[in-house]
Amino acid sequence: MITRRGFVLAAAAGAAAAKNYSGIRFRQLSHGKSSRRYLWIHGDETTAGSVLAAHMKRFNGKAWLVQSPTRVIKTLTLQFDPNRMFNDDGLDKNLRRLNPQASQAERAQVIRTVAKDREKFLAEITPPGDGLLIVLHNNARGYSVNDEIPISAAVSLKAPGEPNDFFLCTRRSDFDKIQSSPYNAVLQDEPRGDEDGSLSRTMGRRYVRYINLETAIGRADKQREMIEWLESNLP
Numbered sequence: 510m511i512t513r514r515g516f517v518l519a520a521a522a523g524a525a526a527a528k529n530y531s532g533i534r535f536r537q538l539s540h541g542k543s544s545r546r547y548l549w550i551h552g553d554e555t556t557a558g559s560v561l562a563a564h565m566k567r568f569n570g571k572a573w574l575v576q577s578p579t580r581v582i583k584t585l586t587l588q589f590d591p592n593r594m595f596n597d598d599g600l601d602k603n604l605r606r607l608n609p610q611a612s613q614a615e616r617a618q619v620i621r622t623v624a625k626d627r628e629k630f631l632a633e634i635t636p637p638g639d640g641l642l643i644v645l646h647n648n649a650r651g652y653s654v655n656d657e658i659p660i661s662a663a664v665s666l667k668a669p670g671e672p673n674d675f676f677l678c679t680r681r682s683d684f685d686k687i688q689s690s691p692y693n694a695v696l697q698d699e700p701r702g703d704e705d706g707s708l709s710r711t712m713g714r715r716y717v718r719y720i721n722l723e724t725a726i727g728r729a730d731k732q733r734e735m736i737e738w739l740e741s742n743l744p
């Protein structure tokens with residue numbers, strides 16, 4: 510028998526489903542009704558994964574959490590970074606870098622496999638209407654807001670002593686609001702440079718409202734604080 514209390518708790522926890530796109534596995538969490546969408550894509554960025562899983566118990570929307578213990582995904586015999594899989598050119602460059610021994614035929618087979626479900630996956634994580642997609646990352650190897658400044662249309666450095674913690678947005682109205690926050694942010698509303706296969710550039714080119722939330726790995730309190738700032742201050 511399901512007690513009233515048990516039923517309420519089950520409803521509050523939302524629903525979970527297993528998803529698979531070209532062999533890349535995700536756990537999808539749904540909670541309530543909202544146009545918010547969330548993604549965790551690098552399996553080794555464990556702080557971001559934990560923060561997002563906990564977030565989805567309290568906030569409404571749909572989230573996709575990658576089911577991989579490693580940053581790279583192995584499809585067929587080759588490895589690639591899933592944040593370089595969003596177009597064929599970016600994926601091919603990444604396959605060459607991570608699998609220098611692979612033949613062109615092997616790369617072409619992986620590219621075809623990934624391309625098969627790519628648009629389906631992008632359609633699912635694209636928010637309805639003018640909703641917002643928030644993607645959580647952690648950095649451990651020195652990557653920081655300083656790397657993004659040269660290719661950004663606008664920059665707000667409110668915490669220059671914490672360059673590893675920052676937002677990257679594709680919509681100027683979001684960037685303008687974030688400028689009133691105590692956090693670092695860059696705006697990339699007109700993607701520049703090579704098509705690298707990353708999700709931020711793909712969504713930028715499609716005019717989707719998109720925000721990367723980056724913090725140093727291990728800084729769960731900071732990442733939680735920053736995502737909650739977005740929930741309280743952005744439409």
Ligand SMILES: [Zn+2]
Nearest residue numbers: 551554646647
């Ligand atoms: Zn990442």
